[in-house]
Amino acid sequence: MRKALAIAIADKGTDPANTPIAALVVQDGRLVSSGVNRTAECCDATAHAEIEALRAAGHATGAMRVEGATLYSTLQPCGMCTMAAIWAGVTRIVYGARRSDVHKMYFEDRHLSTLDFVADAYKDDLTLEGGVLAPDCARLYFRPGDDVPDDMQANT
Numbered sequence: 686m687r688k689a690l691a692i693a694i695a696d697k698g699t700d701p702a703n704t705p706i707a708a709l710v711v712q713d714g715r716l717v718s719s720g721v722n723r724t725a726e727c728c729d730a731t732a733h734a735e736i737e738a739l740r741a742a743g744h745a746t747g748a749m750r751v752e753g754a755t756l757y758s759t760l761q762p763c764g765m766c767t768m769a770a771i772w773a774g775v776t777r778i779v780y781g782a783r784r785s786d787v788h789k790m791y792f793e794d795r796h797l798s799t800l801d802f803v804a805d806a807y808k809d810d811l812t813l814e815g816g817v818l819a820p821d822c823a824r825l826y827f828r829p830g831d832d833v834p835d836d837m838q839a840n841t
């Protein structure tokens with residue numbers, strides 16, 4: 686997680702407005718790939734850090750799946766990324782800031798965690814660990830009480 690934090694800050698700084706979210710794919714103890722959020726830069730709503738890391742893993746390995754890999758993310762993955770991780774063969778997701786640590790704009794749902802929903806609905810062998818270095822990760826994002834202008838929210 687320290688590596689993911691370092692990548693997020695090195696690539697995108699510490700201003701929440703720049704969405705400094707980073708993700709890593711680790712397989713058999715080896716770093717396979719990393720990614721940072723590129724939604725604004727690429728005009729691509731699917732360019733979340735986790736998706737970018739999974740795409741980079743495919744390029745790095747020449748395979749669609751990274752069987753048994755761990756996906757690290759500085760922020761709790763959304764449902765889309767959780768599902769993508771499942772399609773990619775990831776069996777463990779470790780994340781930093783939890784949904785309770787950050788502004789609601791980071792999540793597409795209103796009443797439930799799609800991470801938990803997707804994991805519960807589709808997999809028995811997906812391990813989830815949240816809150817790793819949560820204070821350090823949450824510092825990079827808008828907080829629950831922050832007054833974030835609508836045009837800066839991806840999910841309004």
Ligand SMILES: [Zn+2]
Nearest residue numbers: 733762763766
């Ligand atoms: Zn996502």
